[in-house]
Amino acid sequence: TKAVVDEGCVSVVAMPGVAYGRVVGGKPPRHHPPAPPTQANWERSDRLGQSPTTLPSATPGIATTETQPSSTTAFVDYFRNLDPTQRRVTFDELKAALPPDEATATEQDASSPDAAHQRSDISHQPSPSPHLQVHNSYVVTQDDQGLLIVDQHALHERVMFEQLTSRVLGHDGQAGQPLESQRLLMPEVIDADPSRLAALELLGPLLTRIGVEAEPIGPEAVAVHAFPSFLFTRNVAPAEFLPELLDRAAAGDLDPTTDTALEDALHDVLDMMACKAAVKAGDRLTPDELDALLKQRDAVERSSNCPHGRPTTLRLSLADLAKQFGRS
Numbered sequence: 001t002k003a004v005v006d007e008g009c010v011s012v013v014a015m016p017g018v019a020y021g022r023v024v025g026g027k028p029p030r031h032h033p034p035a036p037p038t039q040a041n042w043e044r045s046d047r048l049g050q051s052p053t054t055l056p057s058a059t060p061g062i063a064t065t066e067t068q069p070s071s072t073t074a075f076v077d078y079f080r081n082l083d084p085t086q087r088r089v090t091f092d093e094l095k096a097a098l099p100p101d102e103a104t105a106t107e108q109d110a111s112s113p114d115a116a117h118q119r120s121d122i123s124h125q126p127s128p129s130p131h132l133q134v135h136n137s138y139v140v141t142q143d144d145q146g147l148l149i150v151d152q153h154a155l156h157e158r159v160m161f162e163q164l165t166s167r168v169l170g171h172d173g174q175a176g177q178p179l180e181s182q183r184l185l186m187p188e189v190i191d192a193d194p195s196r197l198a199a200l201e202l203l204g205p206l207l208t209r210i211g212v213e214a215e216p217i218g219p220e221a222v223a224v225h226a227f228p229s230f231l232f233t234r235n236v237a238p239a240e241f242l243p244e245l246l247d248r249a250a251a252g253d254l255d256p257t258t259d260t261a262l263e264d265a266l267h268d269v270l271d272m273m274a275c276k277a278a279v280k281a282g283d284r285l286t287p288d289e290l291d292a293l294l295k296q297r298d299a300v301e302r303s304s305n306c307p308h309g310r311p312t313t314l315r316l317s318l319a320d321l322a323k324q325f326g327r328s
Contacts, residue, residue, distance in 0.1 A: 131290055137281040139290055146317040153281050154306040155297055161274035161307045162300045164230070168209055168266060180229045181211035187223035188238045190214075192246070196222065199249035206256045206265055210273070214242065222246075234277035241276060245269065271307040 131141035139150040170176035192200070197216050200207075207214065213226035224238040231241060248254050254269070256262040279285065285293070297303045297312070306312055322328075 129294075131294060133285055133290060136284045139285075139294065141294060146315060146319075146321060149314040149316070150294070150297070151281075151306075151310070151312055152283070152285065152293065153278055154310050155303065155312040156278035156293060157274045157306045158303055158312055159293070159296045159300050160278055161271055162302075164270040164274055165267065168270060169263065176209075178209050179211035181213065181226040182229040182232055183213075183226045184224065187217075187225050188227075189217065190222045190224060190239055190242055192216070192220060192222045194219075195250040196243070196246040199246040203245070203249050203254065203256060206254075206262060206269060209266060210269060212242065228273070231273060231277060236273075236276045241273070245272065248272075274307065 129141050129143065131139055133139055133152075134149075137152060139152055141148050141150065164179070165171075168176045168179060197219075200214060200216065200222060211226065211228035211230075212224070214222050214224045217223040222242070224242060227238050227241075245254075248268075254265045256265040279293075304312060316324075
């Protein structure tokens with residue numbers, strides 16, 4: 001072997017018939033020198049961010065060269081060579097330990113406009129408005145103007161009514177579609193007198209639009225074969241909805257005999273469906289359900305009133321609160 005000194009490092013030169021090895025800043029091993037780095041070991045070291053010796057030259061007598069240490073190696077060596085006494089680590093010291101290109105890139109990235117913009121986005125992200133359910137009936141929240149008290153049933157009824165009318169009557173130039181219907185495995189039988197049977201025949205086209213399929217099965221009963229999936233998902237049974245609908249038609253409240261009357265009757269029936277499907281006063285809502293309800297308030301039209309005209313929200317402005325508490 002032959003030792004070659006190059007910039008403070010001692011490299012072991014490969015001679016014919018002699019094993020390869022290298023010593024950097026120290027004495028050669030007493031016994032056997034380390035095995036030469038193979039192609040597989042060199043590739044593995046490179047993937048791990050280490051700085052292996054370059055593969056020995058195929059020509060005997062030519063000294064091996066050292067690759068420039070990677071940023072990972074320099075970073076690890078910096079902490080490995082620290083004084084064991086506990087002290088503060090400064091950015092300038094850490095930057096000095098990195099290769100020049102890496103240190104410059106790190107400093108530029110930290111001060112770049114994009115990085116500053118990302119930090120600004122994080123610090124200025126709006127936090128959701130706090131809300132509280134009171135007596136399982138009202139939701140108290142806030143906005144920029146003051147305090148809001150929401151009737152959970154009235155608001156949910158308005159939201160569901162708007163969704164139903166958009167589907168059945170159409171929206172923004174799109175034609176309406178019948179509600180999705182779910183067929184029953186066994187028909188549900190409902191008691192019916194002659195007035196209900198007459199109303200059932202009168203409401204035939206309207207029932208088709210809302211996904212109800214029913215027929216008389218004798219002089220005093222009606223069999224329901226299909227029912228709106230929407231009402232099933234809201235735990236509204238046929239026996240809870242259809243008798244009231246037939247009674248209203250028998251009393252003359254619903255008259256779908258003309259196209260205009262049919263649309264008016266559909267509004268009334270969809271309002272009835274929304275009222276039965278909406279959450280009720282006394283229903284406890286989860287935080288996620290409260291969040292969803294308040295978001296829908298801003299997404300639907302005419303959310304300030306339910307379909308019957310009752311208000312969904314009461315507002316107390318900051319000025320009203322200050323006046324009530326005697327603040328000037």
